Amino acid sequence: MLSIEKLGKRRGSRVILADVDLRAEPGKVTAFLGPNGAGKSSTLRILLGLDRPTSGTALVHGRAYRSLRDPLRTVGSMLDGPGAHPSRTARAHLAWIARSNGIPRRRVAEVLEQVGLAAHGRGRVGGFSLGMGRRLGLAAALLGEPEALVLDEPVNGLDAEGVRRLRGLVRAHAADGGTVLLSSHLMGEVAAVADDVVVISGGRVVAAGPLSDVTRGHASLEDAYFALTGYERAEGA
Numbered sequence: 036m037l038s039i040e041k042l043g044k045r046r047g048s049r050v051i052l053a054d055v056d057l058r059a060e061p062g063k064v065t066a067f068l069g070p071n072g073a074g075k076s077s078t079l080r081i082l083l084g085l086d087r088p089t090s091g092t093a094l095v096h097g098r099a100y101r102s103l104r105d106p107l108r109t110v111g112s113m114l115d116g117p118g119a120h121p122s123r124t125a126r127a128h129l130a131w132i133a134r135s136n137g138i139p140r141r142r143v144a145e146v147l148e149q150v151g152l153a154a155h156g157r158g159r160v161g162g163f164s165l166g167m168g169r170r171l172g173l174a175a176a177l178l179g180e181p182e183a184l185v186l187d188e189p190v191n192g193l194d195a196e197g198v199r200r201l202r203g204l205v206r207a208h209a210a211d212g213g214t215v216l217l218s219s220h221l222m223g224e225v226a227a228v229a230d231d232v233v234v235i236s237g238g239r240v241v242a243a244g245p246l247s248d249v250t251r252g253h254a255s256l257e258d259a260y261f262a263l264t265g266y267e268r269a270e271g272a
């Protein structure tokens with residue numbers, strides 16, 4: 036369970052986040068949607084202890100990320116970039132994370148297989164394509180068999196096979212009772228996997244609830260998204 040309440044973030048006089056509420060529940064895929072600059076990454080960075088809020092709380096299983104005893108076994112995350120040194124091989128990178136977090140070494144081969152990088156384990160990360168780097172980031176998120184997954188724009192850079200694989204992984208994770216929170220600005224990908232949706236625009240949540248509730252009265256999630264974020268009006272103005 037991931038719970039964010041009344042989260043606020045200011046940078047100088049700029050309001051980045053205002054009273055953001057979000058819950059991602061076990062057994063469900065929750066999509067966090069919004070246009071570029073809406074505040075998705077800022078929210079997820081605070082949830083993962085990489086930044087501090089100005090107000091409010093962001094908790095993983097009722098605790099702040101920084102106070103988790105076994106963070107990688109509790110919540111796996113993928114933010115931008117593979118987060119690995121370019122001269123390291125994929126396997127060495129994952130083995131290093133595993134070693135420093137008390138995760139069994141066997142998990143390295145398992146997650147490389149899961150994300151479709153089994154044939155590239157000995158490849159240096161510096162030679163990876165954008166999509167391969169994203170797959171490696173996903174592998175690192177899965178490494179500790181965490182209950183919760185937090186994935187920031189996981190579809191970016193993935194090819195069709197990668198997108199299909201990702202969908203399968205997140206659906207399977209939720210089906211096993213896990214919690215999945217993923218951000219995206221790509222409606223089609225989200226409509227295909229999400230149970231619940233939270234839409235953010237200008238640092239404020241403009242809609243939240245089951246996908247069917249958020250899309251009610253609209254032809255598609257995309258139509259709902261444009262209506263909720265005011266994008267069409269802004270572009271037409």
Ligand SMILES: Nc1ncnc2c1ncn2[C@@H]1O[C@H](COP(=O)(O)OP(=O)(O)OP(=O)(O)O)[C@@H](O)[C@H]1O
Pocket residue numbers: 046051069070071072073074075076077078220
């Ligand atoms: N380190 C930072 N310093 C100053 N401003 C920042 C910083 N990080 C983000 N911002 C600002 O905070 C706002 C929210 O950005 P954020 O990256 O959270 O949005 P996002 O919804 O993740 O967008 P995208 O879809 O483009 O990734 C933006 O106006 C951005 O310019």
